[in-house]
Amino acid sequence: MAPRAGSKLLHTVSCGAWLATVCMAAALCCRPAAAQDASSTIPPSAVIGVQEAMLSPDYWIGRAHAVDDVLMTPAQIAARNRLTSVHDQALVDLESLPTTLTREQIQGWVKSAASPLNAPLVDMHGDPLTAQTLAAIQANVGMQQIPASEPARYGMAVRRAQLRTYPTTVRAFASKESVDFESFEGGTLFPGDPVVIAKASVDGKWLLVVSYQGPAWVATTDIAEGSAQAVFGYAQKSPARVITGDEVRTVFTPEAPEVSELQLDMGTRLPLAKVPPDQPVNGQGPYESWALELPVRGNDGALSFKPALLQKMRDSAPDYLPLSRANIIRQAFKFLGERYGWGHAYNARDCSGFTSDVYRSMGVLMPPNANAQGKSPAFAHRLFTAADSHAARIDAIMHADVGDLIVVPGHVLMLLGQVDGQPYVIQDVPFVIYRNPQGGVHWTKVNEVSVTPLLPLLADGKQSYVDAMTSLVHVTASSTPADK
Known part of the structure; x- marks a missing residue:
């Protein structure tokens, strides 16, 4: 991918x-x-x-x-993509990051992800965010709890996941008139996107990750942790389906809620799962659907993969x-x-x-x-x-x-x-x-x-x-x- x-x-x-x-x-x-x-x-x-x-x-x-x-x-697109990934400073080549992360490096990522907290900020009703609220958000970063060095950990987004500039669900705006532009909004990960995990928030509900988009905070439950080989190898698997609609969703299935009605956005490439054509996938026959291999997060946070069905009538293609x-x-x-x-x-x-x-x-x-x-x-x-x-x-x-x-x-x-x-x-x-x-x-x-x-x-x-x-x-x- x-x-x-x-x-x-x-x-x-x-x-x-x-x-x-x-x-x-x-x-x-x-x-x-x-x-x-x-x-x-x-x-x-x-x-x-x-x-x-x-x-x-x-x-x-x-x-x-x-x-x-x-x-x-x-071939020309692939060559140009390699040029982009190497020379575009707006992108991060995750596989080139060191396998050992230093305190200084992680602190730099925290600061790079952050948006200013000293500017006046309000909630969606226009009420000012209190100094206590902002202080609690800042404290949850845990800047003083970063070890001198630690091994890099690797993860993958298991669903469409919002990135945040701070580890918080608090929504902040520059003014009541700008509620379409949330100050702590930092982008989105899509299912299968790889990340390097830098640190956890103090409350453990957030992870500071580095994706191809750079550093940001994401909910812990949105990331599954696995080996570098599993994380980076996922994108190389074939055959696959590329989502060509604005967005599509996997079929509903009560047997596997973690991959049920999962939103897949345009351009997302997902490998096909190897499943018997005459056996049900999560309670449903697969012959009228594509069986995708999707990342899931176990109760222990570990990465594994599970098949999910995408109807063949939905907008997808075998390649870009x-x-x-x-x-x-x-x-x-x-x-x-x-x-x-x-x-x-x-x-x-x-x-x-x-x-x-x-x-x-x-x-x-x-x-x-x-x-x-x-x-x-x-x-x-x-x-x-x-x-x-x-x-x-x-x-x-x-x-x-x-x-x-x-x-x-x-x-x-x-x-x-x-x-x-x-x-x-x-x-x-x-x-x-x-x-x-x-x-x-x-x-x-x-x-x-x-x-x-x-x-x-x-x-x-x-x-x-x-x-x-x-x-x-x-x-x-x-x-x-x-x-x-």
Whole structure:
């Protein structure tokens, strides 16, 4: 299985500064005539420039060129993934970590995982978190209880597991108005994701782990501990199934509740279990389902594996999908209308989680942090600074390809194509903000994966997305030494 893409800063910076001010806006004077006409009337949805036909993947596939061309072969993707894992500092190569962990190393991971506790924080009702609450959270870290050195331990996520910046279930927010962006949210592990276990919290309910996304805290019950061989060897097992739907679930089974209705997200690769075709699996015949081999946690916390059934009618494939323009569009649209989930919260995903999961279904490894996606050294990208003119930026976008990523500080969008000279994107976004025909700012909370025009939008209420763009990423091409 391709390793889970991630960031050492996790999702705590994965749209943060951008979302804290304004998510999108527009200046009509910056747009070509066709774009002005498209947004001159505000529709009932309050999302300008979008017609019902545009909400179908077939609309965009029909407008794209060479839609079924394979843009990168599996061998090319594997080679680029190796380059990414080695050179992208936003990713952690777990197998290269030392087998003995030092106090200094673990303390560094604790600090790297943490978000500030000195800033004013409130609960979801807007009531301030007390100093006593914050002190108890900090004390549960157990910074003074780390030995001078200890052997590295290895584990695996047994379910979709939320990562936290602190070992606590307390939910914290910067303000009552920002309850969609939880301050202690740190990302998500998927079933089968490997981790290095660094330490336990004082109460034993949490583990500080290092995944490909970097260090974070995860509930102890979500991790099963095993040998390095068992943990890292799981991803190499074949044959397997790759989840190609937005999410699917294993079948319900009272005989094995630990693998019953388990959520499996797009791009997750799971090996097939070796089971007799004429014998029931957890009380059900397997001939109309795929028998997956899933990790489970024993009462002693030990890792083992158990078969679970995934109906053959569910959206999965025997391998990663071919990387083509048609598949990029199809996979992206499977999330259309899904609620925005900061750091993969709400059983969903955020802007960079959306783009990384789409490409993960085609085997492409990329960090889910938006800013890291914009500068990952393995990808061909064009970086923009204040020296780049508006005209040069427009020209770059007009020559971009389907699936290219447009990165602004803290946010990432995926290019779909053009309509009457205006580029359109699909993005996982909380708000659409633009100037209405009278010149006033119109703010629409969409809070979902949405299709929108690009040129009418502003990144911070003042500057257009185009002028705020820091990077244009061509995901289907590798970088060259000149690019770096």
